[in-house]
Amino acid sequence: MKLFECFLPMLILVGLVLTLVHTQDAQSASLFSFVAGFISIDCGIVEGSTYTDNVTNINYVSDADFIDSGEIHNILAIYNSYDVDTQLTTLRSFPKNTRNCYTLKPTQGKGRRYLIRVQFMYGNYDFKDQLPEFDVYLGPDYWQTIKINSSSKPINREIIHVLSSDYLHVCLINTGHGIPFISAIELRLLADNMYKESADFGSLHAFSRVNFGDAFTTVRYEADKYDRLWLPVSWPDSTRLYTLDKVYTSLSFNDPPEEVMSTAITPEYPNDSISMSWSPVNPTDQFFIYIHFADIQILKRNQLREFTIYLNGNHWIGPFSPFNHSTITTASTEPETVAPTYILTINKTKNSTLPPIINAIELYTLKQLPQKQTYDQDVSVLWSIKSTYKINTKNWQGDPCTPQEFVWEGIGCSNNDTESPRIVSLNLSSNGLNGDIDPGIANLTMIHTLDLSNNNLTGIVPNFLSRLRFLTVLNLKGNNFIGPIPAELQAKANKGSLSLSFDGVSTDGPASSCDGNTCKDSKDNKIIVPVIASVASLVVILIALSAVWIIKKQKEHGIGPDIRKQQYTYPEVQSMTNNFSVVLGKGGFGTVYHGFIGDTQVAIKMLSGSSLQGDKEFQAEAYLLLGIHHKNLISLIGYCNDESHKGIIYEYMANGNLESRIFGILSFFLNWEKRLQIVCDAAHGLEYLHHGCKPPIVHRDIKGTNILLNETFQAKLADFGLSKAFPTEGGTHISTAVAGTPGYLDPEYYTSTRLTEKSDVYSFGVVLLVIITGQPAITKHDNENIHISRLVNLKLAEGDINSIVDPRLLGDFDVNSAWKAVELAMACVAHTPSRRPTMKEVVMELNDCLVTERARQETKPKKLTGLMSLNLESAYDPTPL
Numbered sequence: 001m002k003l004f005e006c007f008l009p010m011l012i013l014v015g016l017v018l019t020l021v022h023t024q025d026a027q028s029a030s031l032f033s034f035v036a037g038f039i040s041i042d043c044g045i046v047e048g049s050t051y052t053d054n055v056t057n058i059n060y061v062s063d064a065d066f067i068d069s070g071e072i073h074n075i076l077a078i079y080n081s082y083d084v085d086t087q088l089t090t091l092r093s094f095p096k097n098t099r100n101c102y103t104l105k106p107t108q109g110k111g112r113r114y115l116i117r118v119q120f121m122y123g124n125y126d127f128k129d130q131l132p133e134f135d136v137y138l139g140p141d142y143w144q145t146i147k148i149n150s151s152s153k154p155i156n157r158e159i160i161h162v163l164s165s166d167y168l169h170v171c172l173i174n175t176g177h178g179i180p181f182i183s184a185i186e187l188r189l190l191a192d193n194m195y196k197e198s199a200d201f202g203s204l205h206a207f208s209r210v211n212f213g214d215a216f217t218t219v220r221y222e223a224d225k226y227d228r229l230w231l232p233v234s235w236p237d238s239t240r241l242y243t244l245d246k247v248y249t250s251l252s253f254n255d256p257p258e259e260v261m262s263t264a265i266t267p268e269y270p271n272d273s274i275s276m277s278w279s280p281v282n283p284t285d286q287f288f289i290y291i292h293f294a295d296i297q298i299l300k301r302n303q304l305r306e307f308t309i310y311l312n313g314n315h316w317i318g319p320f321s322p323f324n325h326s327t328i329t330t331a332s333t334e335p336e337t338v339a340p341t342y343i344l345t346i347n348k349t350k351n352s353t354l355p356p357i358i359n360a361i362e363l364y365t366l367k368q369l370p371q372k373q374t375y376d377q378d379v380s381v382l383w384s385i386k387s388t389y390k391i392n393t394k395n396w397q398g399d400p401c402t403p404q405e406f407v408w409e410g411i412g413c414s415n416n417d418t419e420s421p422r423i424v425s426l427n428l429s430s431n432g433l434n435g436d437i438d439p440g441i442a443n444l445t446m447i448h449t450l451d452l453s454n455n456n457l458t459g460i461v462p463n464f465l466s467r468l469r470f471l472t473v474l475n476l477k478g479n480n481f482i483g484p485i486p487a488e489l490q491a492k493a494n495k496g497s498l499s500l501s502f503d504g505v506s507t508d509g510p511a512s513s514c515d516g517n518t519c520k521d522s523k524d525n526k527i528i529v530p531v532i533a534s535v536a537s538l539v540v541i542l543i544a545l546s547a548v549w550i551i552k553k554q555k556e557h558g559i560g561p562d563i564r565k566q567q568y569t570y571p572e573v574q575s576m577t578n579n580f581s582v583v584l585g586k587g588g589f590g591t592v593y594h595g596f597i598g599d600t601q602v603a604i605k606m607l608s609g610s611s612l613q614g615d616k617e618f619q620a621e622a623y624l625l626l627g628i629h630h631k632n633l634i635s636l637i638g639y640c641n642d643e644s645h646k647g648i649i650y651e652y653m654a655n656g657n658l659e660s661r662i663f664g665i666l667s668f669f670l671n672w673e674k675r676l677q678i679v680c681d682a683a684h685g686l687e688y689l690h691h692g693c694k695p696p697i698v699h700r701d702i703k704g705t706n707i708l709l710n711e712t713f714q715a716k717l718a719d720f721g722l723s724k725a726f727p728t729e730g731g732t733h734i735s736t737a738v739a740g741t742p743g744y745l746d747p748e749y750y751t752s753t754r755l756t757e758k759s760d761v762y763s764f765g766v767v768l769l770v771i772i773t774g775q776p777a778i779t780k781h782d783n784e785n786i787h788i789s790r791l792v793n794l795k796l797a798e799g800d801i802n803s804i805v806d807p808r809l810l811g812d813f814d815v816n817s818a819w820k821a822v823e824l825a826m827a828c829v830a831h832t833p834s835r836r837p838t839m840k841e842v843v844m845e846l847n848d849c850l851v852t853e854r855a856r857q858e859t860k861p862k863k864l865t866g867l868m869s870l871n872l873e874s875a876y877d878p879t880p881l
Helices: 023-031 374-389 441-444 464-466 487-495 570-576 614-627 658-662 666-668 672-692 747-752 757-773 786-797 815-828 839-859
Strands: 002-006 015-018 038-042 049-050 059-062 071-074 090-093 099-104 113-120 133-138 143-146 155-162 168-179 183-188 203-211 238-242 265-269 273-278 289-292 305-313 314-320 328-332 342-348 360-367 411-414 422-427 449-451 474-475 499-502 503-509 541-542 566-570 581-585 588-599 601-605 634-640 645-651 707-709 716-717 778-781 784-787 865-869
Touching: 023 474, 099 183, 113 203, 133 155, 183 541, 265 273, 289 707, 314 328, 328 464, 360 614, 374 422, 374 441, 441 815, 449 503, 464 487, 487 499, 503 672, 566 570, 570 588, 570 634, 570 645, 581 716, 614 634, 614 645, 658 707, 658 757, 672 716, 672 757, 672 815, 672 839, 757 786, 757 815, 778 786, 786 815, 815 839
Parallel strands: 038 059, 273 865, 422 449, 449 474, 474 499, 566 634
Antiparallel strands: 002 328, 015 541, 038 183, 049 059, 071 090, 099 168, 113 155, 113 183, 133 143, 133 168, 155 203, 203 360, 238 265, 273 342, 289 328, 289 360, 305 314, 305 342, 411 422, 499 503, 581 588, 588 601, 601 645, 634 645, 707 716, 778 784
């Protein structure tokens, strides 16, 4: 291994010339405000639409100019929660054709290195609740199988790839397991010195990209000028470090953003090591590892931070010391040895007085994409022909010649292993072509057969056809040409080197220039040459480094009485959010912003003018929160009700929602004890609503995304817009319109519209099953959609608790507490409401589970040496169900 060191750069603030990124020629007019080297496509929005994303300030355009097939849809409103990105709310599906391809032509194409990201959000757009599975190809090569396992969970795939052609094709292949669809495509041009291994060894498929030191916020553009997604992570037994001083990064290869490098973690105890592990999705995967370090503490004269890195027990790099406020990167120089599990350990040296530190890590798997794309000049001709003659009856999508099972109709190709495929025959007979012969055909220099017969072509027969040196068959009959055949073309036919068919007469020997009455007087030659649209925009901007946002310490029990439950004006809300500069999430209600009231962090949910929930839910939630108080319910701080501006101000919950902790990269943190503590907290909150409020309140939308976690991982119920209070004391049910989330919705309430407290108990039971198993509420089993309660019921027959409990816990849980939790959850989801426990009973049972697990923790052998450990999971290849 080689240690790559990045020294202190000079801070250069210069204007950056932005070149408009455009795709194939027909698209250039609509692509007018891209960041340099960015192509951002929102699949499924109306043709000609553009918008600027309010989180990233990146401009997105419709996908209509990049593909000529498919149907556009919106995800269902119930999946459009506050944390769903705008570009994931629409999609394009492809019920027809086996292969459907997007074609892009970046301004800076062949030989340049791009990060390519595709995104998928099902959202039950087709009302079938059938989770599809399909393949994605990059050009002619298989990239990934996309297996949608949740209606509410988006899937991202990223690859770093050096373009071998001016054209880039993203293709979706129907494999017979559901209709393919896609939500967004993003291209990000990378610097030539970044991820050089992608040119030497193959493309790099993203496995994980982690920002240590930030527990909540995903860092991307504009903090990262390449719009990479740096995911947050939380560790127990660690100390978070941050600095307000500049951290130099720009001379570091891979150029991690300063916002990432200005935070780090170090073990809480000085003698501890840092250890992380991960398992490949495929057993043959080869990894490339990039670790970024910067010492963001000012060391005293007698202090030293020095450490050595080991991979799977073998010395990997070091010893070395990270630089002071400047990035140093350690990286694989070749693919790492294949292993079933990778364990990376960072140990302090004997001379070190300080524990190790880590700021960020990137993990990629090597992806070979060996097939060559069709020769660019030939592809350009075909796109010109498709545009000129408006050919839309053929499935002309993706690469014309590869893979061979998807060769374009009417196209013949030469294929060998050493050169790009070439177009050798073109049959456009009987395709209703109008106008002159496209002059681009002159650039099909390897063509030997050209059939343009039985169309409506006019004008003269162009002389450039005689200069196609390999052309041996030319069929022009059945058109409306004027004037004679060019002498050179006729001479070839006379010599027998060209089989020429013209107006019904085959001329294998001497040829006449015209036949019968089809020759017409020569007219002015009006060759329509397609204009290749090319728009360039030079805009000079000054790049300013963004200030580091520092998460301030929040009091354990929330908000002091001096700022609670006040009405604020809209200008005051603008001030506390710094004019709405930091977005925490968005959804059907509106957008949630981060803000401060004094030194206290807050979350502010502003009602959107197009909100699906609207004033009614806004008023209901604000009114309800004014009257309830419990440590496990989100605290209302205030509200804004200035005419057209309405918002609710809550306490800030630093660790997001429960679902984000169960699924994805953050799930490693929740051990069995922590999971039990969280559901105990949520159960206490729900018990208060049912039994502590007069009259009782039914939440109506209990699910993982509505259970929020503060900085100590205390759980609190949130989102009371659908909640209902019993209208009379002693009431047993409410008849009301059905509302809730599929998978969590009580089937008895759904069919009867009789809402009771037991409806919440059912939803809570689903949450409990999700946190026990690590599976979504609706998942796939034997290629069928199945509710989690049914899946667990099937596994209960096996009698093995390990087949039910989340395998990521690696068996580290008390078996008795696990059995009790599973039995409780199954009782909660009983079909008959009367057989379900009350929330008082649920709280008691969960408390017993927690006591049992904590007793086991007390008797566990204590580690002799400190180890701060992390199980990294792929953010892009979730473990198969």
